[in-house]
Amino acid sequence: MLSSDAGKRVSQVLIAASDASLSQHVVGLLADSGHVVEAASDTAGFLALLENPATDVVFVQVDAEDPNGLELVLRARRASTVTSIVAITAEGSVDSVVEAVKRGAGHCLPRPVNASALALVLRQACEKAQATRHASALARCERSGAQGEFGRIVASHPLMQQLLAKAHQAAQSRATVLIQGETGTGKELIAAAIHQNSKRSSGPFVRLNCAALSESLLESELFGHERGAFTGAVSRRKGRFEQAHHGTLFLDEVSEIPLSVQVKLLRFLQEREFERVGGDEPLQVDVRVVAATNRDLKSMLEKQTFREDLYYRLNVVRLEVPPLRARPSDVPLLANHFLHRYAAENEKKIDGLTNEARQALAAYPWPGNVRELQNIIEQAVVLAGSASVGVDDLAIAGELRESEPVRLMIPGVTLAELERFAIQRTLDAVGGSPSKAAVILGISRRTIQYRMREWGIGSREKLEDEECEADAEPN
Ligand SMILES: Nc1ncnc2c1ncn2[C@@H]1O[C@H](COP(=O)(O)OP(=O)(O)OP(=O)(O)O)[C@@H](O)[C@H]1O
Ligand SMILES: [Mg+2]
Known part of the structure; x- marks a missing residue:
């Protein structure tokens, strides 16, 4: 079995072999590789799995006497230019190799497949896929004129891929965006990526946590104030709207804005105009608003604690960030990402997680979402006494035994x-x-x-x- 190397990114690997024992053999060799491995049992299953844009490597059995394998190579190449295709061929079958390469395979692996050849080919194929993915992301950014990208967001689950594609599209417009999702799901990270991918990326990204301020402070923080507007207003002050001119204003916990301030925010969104507290001169700024909340705004409309007209103004593009328990394939990916990040930060040599630890992470329901996973991995890295993080290093181990069963969200899981x-x-x-x-x-x-x-x-x-x-x- 292949064990995972330090510093390695988790890849998505797909296997299609008409010979079930071959598929089983390769899956078995990859069991400890730390990658997310899926085996297709038939052509329809293979084509469905191919739709996952996060697939890095596809292994296809290619036999001279079975044309289906060559067809699958072609379909894989058409599905993605990023995915590396590895043809598994019978030893010495030069014709199959040539045909597979013609149809888009970049690597060949002769049968019988042995662990070291598989490890070598897999590493090369993963590196090639990642390099192609990176190059095409850069090209996309260059084409759109954007400087940043969504590259800091680690995600492979189809729900997240769809969400990020929508966020990427929204970034190009000036439309107001409302990001909804449980605490710790990555709302702020997505807001920042939207700004970085927009035409206003060279302008400021200004953030305000609306829950942290009292009603009067919030108003003056947002819109600024004139000198003498209230006790303590010793000089004129620019608010966050003015600070965000030509950039993006991120209103975090927007549900917590009191009704009196909601009216003023609505006016800005409708007329692009506001006044400083204590001022009567209407001011205009060029600001794109991105708002986030972990509360259900719809139910707040019914209770009339959030204005319906403001809700619709904010909700021009809505992004629903799924909780981590609804995207289980992201858990090992994120865990590896944080593991390597904190190992590097703490100058520790950590090779990976033990199988038991991986299972514990997979079974835990993650009420605190990605932030909780990040904290648990950081703590585990700091405390780990050996080169691999075990289940006892994870602060969830105790809780897991008493935890409720994992809640799977339908739709949401594969x-x-x-x-x-x-x-x-x-x-x-x-x-x-x-x-x-x-x-x-x-x-x-x-x-x-x-x-x-x-x-x-x-x-x-x-x-x-x-x-x-x-x-x-x-x-
Ligand atoms: N997909 C991801 N890839 C990498 N890091 C992530 C991802 N999602 C979240 N994080 C990290 O998890 C932490 C929490 O994310 P963030 O602050 O964006 O969540 P949030 O939804 O705004 O939470 P809250 O509702 O509590 O404000 C941050 O450190 C962020 O960098
Ligand atoms: Mg946040």
């Missing part, structure tokens, strides 16, 4: 994630026995064992014991 959830929970309930879990789930024991290997769960002894027992029984 069938593969649901399958993993069902199999893992059932295995937990039957003491890890694939045979018992198979009876409950109504699927074959081999499917469960295959998945367990793929995910790197369950002890080798348990799998082997079960296999010996099972050899005596028909499948």
